[in-house]
Amino acid sequence: MKAYLLTGVLISAVGLGGCATSGMEAEGKPSDDPKYAKHLVIHNEALADKIIIQEMHARVARSGLLEVSLVLANLTSTDKNIQYRFSWYDADNFEVEQDSRAWTPVVLHGKSKSNMQGLAPNPTVTTYKVNIRELK
């Protein structure tokens, strides 16, 4: 009986560890309504209950580069260590500068909102994707 219990605990711990590697994913382009993130994919429901993407703004700046501004809100009262990453796509949905994207760590204080910004690497970018996950 004890052995079964231990196995159960181990499996659930592995499961939780697996969840920690993925988070939320949202796509957008400049014409999208900022209040509704299009194509929001939640890989980690536990994280989605704590952190939400409140707004997604995108514009093509005068330089011709796509600028993205993202408002993340921490719904809990404790500080959350998260990381985010932008990826960029051209009009044909090919990823631009694939190897140059890196995760950026950020601390979201309890019950607070924070703004993340990203700039496309070159003017061919038309759409973007953002991934958010918890930093372990």
Added chain:
Amino acid sequence: MKKANRLKVIAICTLFSVGLTGCASTKVGYGDAGAVESTTTDFGSTDLQMIAGKMVDSLLTFPPIVDITSKRRPVMFVDTIKNKTSEHIDTESVTDTISSKVLRSGKFRFVDMTKVAAVQKQMAYQNESGMVSKSSAMNMGRQIGAEYMMYGNLSSIVKRSGNSKDVYYKFTLKVMHVESGIVEWSDEKEIRKTAKKSLFGA
């Protein structure tokens, strides 16, 4: 009976030691180069990527720089980044990442001052050695002078108290117009890293 027991013990010990040796093997794997790295408070890959990302975004969105680069691609050269921290940091690697990103944005062009001697040697070979046909030899005195210079500093403040350590990095980058000496753009990136040694657990 005693002998059989002794044999059993020896067999178990042998199996156990074989098992332990198995555990000691090294596993090599590939990781994500863009993943957040927080092994120590020393300057790391995430710091480099955060600094480069912030600096390039800031430079390319600064309105006067947008005006300068809207119709032409000015030529820039990268001077050294002074390492004022107590650590050994390859600041050339930071400027390499920044200049690559800026170049690939299509807004600036660069001249590489670290390769002047090599270019001079090649030009001398093409024009003076008599080995290269004159029609294909590159002409001397046609290089384009850099209009802007990129330079900066990396400094740190380290504080220790008991089991905790706090490191604050400040990276400052500037772009100067070479002819007039005017600094056209400047920005800073601050990074705070803390480490606490705990007696138990992670």
